[in-house]
Amino acid sequence: xxxxxxxxHVKYIISVEKKKDxxxxxxxxxxxxxxxxxxxxxxDILGKLDAVDEEDVISWILKCQDESGGFAGNIGxxxxxxxxxxxxxxxxxxxxxxILDADKVSNYIVGLQNEDGSFSGDIxxxxxxxxxxxxxxxxxxxxxxxxINVDKAVEYIVSCKNLDGGFGCTPGGESHSGQIFCCVGAxxxxxxxxHVDKDLLGWxxxxxxxxxxxLNGRPEKLPxxxxxxxxxxxxxxxx
Amino acid sequence: xxxxxxxxxxxxxxxxxxxxxxxxxxxxxxFLHNHHNHIYxxxxxxxxxxxxxxxxxxxxxxxxxKLAVQHKLTENDSDPDSLKSILDEELRVVESALRxxxxxxxxxxxxxxxxxxxxxxxxxxxxxxxxxxxxDSRNFHAWNYRRxxxxxxxxxxxxxxxxxxxxxxxxxxxxxxxHNRSLLLSNLLKRKVEGFVSKEKxxxxxxxxxxxxxxxxxxxxxxxxxxxxxxxxxxxxxxPQLVSxxxxxxxxxxxxxxxxxxxxxxxxxxxxxxxxxxxxxxLYFNQAVxxxxxxxxxxxxxxxxxxxxxxxxxxxxxSKAAQVWVTQLNLPDGNTHSSKVFPVEDxxxxxxxxxxxxxxxxxLTDFEWRxxxxxxxxxxxxxxxxxxxxxxxxxTLARLLMAHDAMMCPPANKISHSEEVLELYNDLMRLxxxxxxxxxxxxxxxxxxxxxSNWESLLSxxxxxxxxxxxxxxxxxxxxxxxxxxRLGSFxxxxxxxxxxxxxxELRSIEGLEALQLLSCLNLSNNILGSFTALEPxxxxxxxxxxxxxYNEIGAHxxxxxxxxxxxxxxxxxxxxxxxxxxxxxxxxxxxxEAYFILKGLNLTxxxxxxxxxxxxxxxxxxxxxxxxxxxxxxxxxx
Numbered sequence: 001x002x003x004x005x006x007x008x009h010v011k012y013i014i015s016v017e018k019k020k021d022x023x024x025x026x027x028x029x030x031x032x033x034x035x036x037x038x039x040x041x042x043x044d045i046l047g048k049l050d051a052v053d054e055e056d057v058i059s060w061i062l063k064c065q066d067e068s069g070g071f072a073g074n075i076g077x078x079x080x081x082x083x084x085x086x087x088x089x090x091x092x093x094x095x096x097x098x099i100l101d102a103d104k105v106s107n108y109i110v111g112l113q114n115e116d117g118s119f120s121g122d123i124x125x126x127x128x129x130x131x132x133x134x135x136x137x138x139x140x141x142x143x144x145x146x147x148i149n150v151d152k153a154v155e156y157i158v159s160c161k162n163l164d165g166g167f168g169c170t171p172g173g174e175s176h177s178g179q180i181f182c183c184v185g186a187x188x189x190x191x192x193x194x195h196v197d198k199d200l201l202g203w204x205x206x207x208x209x210x211x212x213x214x215l216n217g218r219p220e221k222l223p224x225x226x227x228x229x230x231x232x233x234x235x236x237x238x239x
Numbered sequence: 240x241x242x243x244x245x246x247x248x249x250x251x252x253x254x255x256x257x258x259x260x261x262x263x264x265x266x267x268x269x270f271l272h273n274h275h276n277h278i279y280x281x282x283x284x285x286x287x288x289x290x291x292x293x294x295x296x297x298x299x300x301x302x303x304x305k306l307a308v309q310h311k312l313t314e315n316d317s318d319p320d321s322l323k324s325i326l327d328e329e330l331r332v333v334e335s336a337l338r339x340x341x342x343x344x345x346x347x348x349x350x351x352x353x354x355x356x357x358x359x360x361x362x363x364x365x366x367x368x369x370x371x372x373x374x375d376s377r378n379f380h381a382w383n384y385r386r387x388x389x390x391x392x393x394x395x396x397x398x399x400x401x402x403x404x405x406x407x408x409x410x411x412x413x414x415x416x417x418h419n420r421s422l423l424l425s426n427l428l429k430r431k432v433e434g435f436v437s438k439e440k441x442x443x444x445x446x447x448x449x450x451x452x453x454x455x456x457x458x459x460x461x462x463x464x465x466x467x468x469x470x471x472x473x474x475x476x477x478x479p480q481l482v483s484x485x486x487x488x489x490x491x492x493x494x495x496x497x498x499x500x501x502x503x504x505x506x507x508x509x510x511x512x513x514x515x516x517x518x519x520x521x522l523y524f525n526q527a528v529x530x531x532x533x534x535x536x537x538x539x540x541x542x543x544x545x546x547x548x549x550x551x552x553x554x555x556x557x558s559k560a561a562q563v564w565v566t567q568l569n570l571p572d573g574n575t576h577s578s579k580v581f582p583v584e585d586x587x588x589x590x591x592x593x594x595x596x597x598x599x600x601x602x603l604t605d606f607e608w609r610x611x612x613x614x615x616x617x618x619x620x621x622x623x624x625x626x627x628x629x630x631x632x633x634x635t636l637a638r639l640l641m642a643h644d645a646m647m648c649p650p651a652n653k654i655s656h657s658e659e660v661l662e663l664y665n666d667l668m669r670l671x672x673x674x675x676x677x678x679x680x681x682x683x684x685x686x687x688x689x690x691x692s693n694w695e696s697l698l699s700x701x702x703x704x705x706x707x708x709x710x711x712x713x714x715x716x717x718x719x720x721x722x723x724x725x726r727l728g729s730f731x732x733x734x735x736x737x738x739x740x741x742x743x744x745e746l747r748s749i750e751g752l753e754a755l756q757l758l759s760c761l762n763l764s765n766n767i768l769g770s771f772t773a774l775e776p777x778x779x780x781x782x783x784x785x786x787x788x789x790y791n792e793i794g795a796h797x798x799x800x801x802x803x804x805x806x807x808x809x810x811x812x813x814x815x816x817x818x819x820x821x822x823x824x825x826x827x828x829x830x831x832x833e834a835y836f837i838l839k840g841l842n843l844t845x846x847x848x849x850x851x852x853x854x855x856x857x858x859x860x861x862x863x864x865x866x867x868x869x870x871x872x873x874x875x876x877x878x
C-alpha cells in the first residue's frame with residue numbers, strides 16, 4: 001500500500017486558500033469559515049498547521065463575528081451556528097479559544113434553543129439536529145454547556161430516533177449518516193449515549209459500506225467521501 | 240458535485256472563469272451593501288433574486304428576502320392582493336432556486352417561512368413536491384417538506400399513506416417511502432383513527448405488502464427494515480412489565496450468617512450469604528422505567544419494619560429511569576449467626592404481569608393473533624430460505640424464532656428454537672463476515688437464554704468455589720466460562736447469583752451486569768476487556784469483594800472505544816461526581832482516572848489484574864491507595 005502524499009495535500013490546501021478569485025471560490029465565499037475548518041484541521045493532522053499565517057487567519061475570523069456574538073461564513077454575511085462552531089473549532093486548533101468572549105458566543109447559541117429542546121440555526125428558525133450537535137459541541141469547547149437545557153436537548157434528539165436505530169434531521173426524518181453523526185456526537189458529549197441502540201445502529205452503519213469499499217449515506221445510495229469520515233468516526237466510537 | 244472527476248482548467252477556460260468570478264463578486268458586494276443598509280427597492284430585491292437563482296446556497300440572501308418581505312408587508316398591510324403577489328413571488332423564486340439545487344436547505348426553509356404567513360394552497364405544494372419527488376424519490380428534503388405540508392395543511396394521514404403506497408408500487412426499493420409509511424401507520428394506530436383501531440386488522444395487510452417487496456428482491460434493504468418495524472409492532476407491549484425480581488416472591492429466602500453451616504439441601508436460588516446487616520431487593524423490568532418508590536411498590540415481608548424504602552435506579556449516567564431498581568432491607572438486630580428462613584411475598588401495583596406468566600385480559604386476546612402472525616412469518620421465511628441463501632432473510636428468521644420463544648414463555652410445550660437460532664447465527668457469521676461481531680453478540684445472547692432457561696440447566700453449572708476452606712459455608716459459583724461469550728444477557732434469570740465465573744470468554748463489555756446486585760465474587764479473567772471504562776457496571780456492585788480481571792487487554796489500546804459510554808470528567812453528565820472536595824487530584828489520579836473512577840467506591844478485599852498492559856509497580860501502588868480494604872493483590876497478601 002502506498003503512503004499518504006502529505007506534501008501534495010498541504011500544497012493543495014494552501015493553493016485553495018490563496019485562490020480567492022476563482023469562480024468556485026466566489027460562489028462559496030459565504031461558507032469560507034467552514035472551508036477554513038476543514039482545510040486547517042487537515043493541515044493540523046498532517047502536522048503542518050504552521051504553513052498558514054496564524055495571525056492572518058485569526059484576525060479574519062474575528063472580523064466574521066457579528067454583534068450578536070455569532071459568526072458568519074465570511075465578512076459581511078449573517079451569523080449562523082454553522083460558522084460559529086467552525087470559528088470556535090479553528091481557534092481551538094490554534095489553542096486561542098481564550099481570545100473570545102466565551103459568554104458572548106455562548107449567549108448567542110443559548111438564545112437559539114427552542115422550548116422543545118431543539119436548536120434553530122439562526123434567528124430565522126430553521127430547526128435540524130445538526131444544530132443540536134453544533135450547539136452542544138460548541139458550548140462544550142467553550143466550557144459553557146451548563147447554560148443550555150441539556151436534558152431537553154437530549155430529549156429532542158431522542159425524538160428524532162428511528163426504528164432502524166438511526167436519526168433524522170427532525171422528528172420523523174429518515175435516517176441519514178450525517179444526521180446520525182451529529183446526533184450520536186451530541187449524545188456522547190452530553191453523556192447520554194445510553195439512548196442509542198448500539199446493535200441496531202451499528203448494523204445499519206456497517207451496511208453503508210458498499211462493494212467498492214466506499215460508504216454511502218443511506219440505503220441504496222452512492223458512496224461519498226464526506227460520509228467516509230462521518231460513518232468511520234462513528235464506528236470508532238462504538239466498536 | 241459527487242461522482243465527477245476533477246480536471247485542471249485550460250488557460251482560456253481559466254480566464255473565462257476569472258471574468259465570471261469578477262462579475263459575481265461585484266454583484267455579491269452590491270447585495271451585501273443593500274443588506275447592511277436595509278435597501279429593499281425593486282432593483283435591490285431583483286439583484287438578490289438573480290443571485291439566489293444561480294447560487295441558492297447564499298444563505299444571507301434568503302435572510303435579506305425575509306426582511307424585504309417583512310418590510311413590504313408593513314407598508315401594504317391592508318391590501319390582500321398585494322400580499323398575495325408578494326408571497327407568490329417568493330414562492331416562484333424558491334421554485335426557481337430549487338431547480339438549480341433541489342437540496343438547498345435555505346430554499347426549502349424559505350418556502351416554509353412563506354407558508355407560515357398563511358399562503359399557498361395544499362394543491363400547489365403537492366404539485367411542487369410531485370415534481371421533485373419524481374425527479375428524485377429519495378430526496379429527504381422533499382420528504383421532510385412533505386411531512387411539514389401535510390401537518391400544517393391538515394392533509395389526512397390516510398391520503399399520505401396512499402401516496403407512500405403509490406411510491407412503493409412504483410419502486411419497491413424506496414426506503415424513504417417505507418420509512419414514511421411506518422411513521423404514518425404508527426400515528427394512525429396510536430390515535431386509533433377509524434379503520435386503524437387495532438393492529439390485528441392493520442398489520443396483516445402490511446405483511447402481505449412487504450412480502451411482495453422482499454420476495455421480489457431479497458437483497459434490497461428497504462423492505463427488510465420495514466419488516467423489522469412490523470415485527471416490532473407485532474411483539475411489543477407498550478406498558479412496562481416487571482420481568483423478574485430477587486428475592487423471588489412466593490419462595491422462602493434463607494439468610495445465612497457467616498458462621499453458620501448449611502445443613503439443608505436448599506437451592507442456590509433462594510439462599511443468600513450475608514456479610515452485612517442489609518440485603519438488597521431487586522426489581523428487573525423489561526424496559527427502563529421511572530418513578531419506582533414506596534408509594535408505587537409495596538413490599539410485604541416479615542422484615543419490612545421500615546415504612547419508607549428508598550428505591551434507586553441502576554443507571555450509569557444519573558438518569559432517573561432504569562431497567563433495574565434496588566432497595567435495601569435491614570435485618571432485625573441479633574441473629575447473624577444462625578440461618579433464618581423468611582417467606583417473601585411482594586406485590587407490585589405497577590403491573591399485573593409477573594414473570595410473564597400472568598397476563599391481563601387485553602394481552603390474552605391479542606396474544607393469539609400475535610402468536611399466529613409470528614408463526615405465519617416463520618413459515619414464509621423458512622420457505623424463502625429454502626429457495627435462496629439470503630443473509631438478511633436468515634437474520635429475520637432468527638429474530639422471528641426468538642420472538643416466538645419469548646411470547647411462549649414460560650414454555651407451554653417446552654419446545655424452544657434456540658438450537659435452530661444458534662445455527663442460523665453460525666451460518667450468518669460465515670455468510671456475512673462484515674457483521675460477524677453483531678452475529679457473535681446475538682449468538683451469545685441466545686446461548687445464555689438457553690443456559691438460563693431452566694433450573695436444571697443452571698444447577699448443572701453451579702459449583703462450590705474450590706478454594707473455599709469450608710465448602711458448605713460459602714455460596715455456589717455459577718460457571719459460565721469457555722462459552723465464547725462476546726456479550727452478556729438474561730440478567731433477569733441471574734439475579735440470585737453471588738459468585739460468577741465468566742472467565743475464558745470474549746467479552747469486551749459487561750453492560751447490564753449491574754443488575755446482579757448480589758455479586759460478591761466476579762471472575763472476568765481471560766477476556767478481551769480493553770479499558771477500565773468497559774467495567775463501568777462494576778461501580779454499582781456494592782457487595783463485590785473479589786474481582787478478577789487478569790489477562791485482559793486493559794492498557795493495550797491507544798483508543799478507548801467505550802470511553803463515551805461511561806461517565807468521565809470529560810463528559811457532561813458527571814459534574815458532581817468529580818467535584819467531591821475530599822479527593823486531592825494528584826498525578827496518579829490524572830494518569831489513571833478511569834481506574835480511579837471505577838474502583839474508588841468499591842470495598843474489594845481481593846483483586847487480580849496481572850496480564851494487563853497497564854500493570855506496573857506504579858499502577859499497583861496506585862491500586863493499593865484507591866482500595867484501602869484490599870488484602871490480596873494478584874495472589875499476594877498485602878500488609
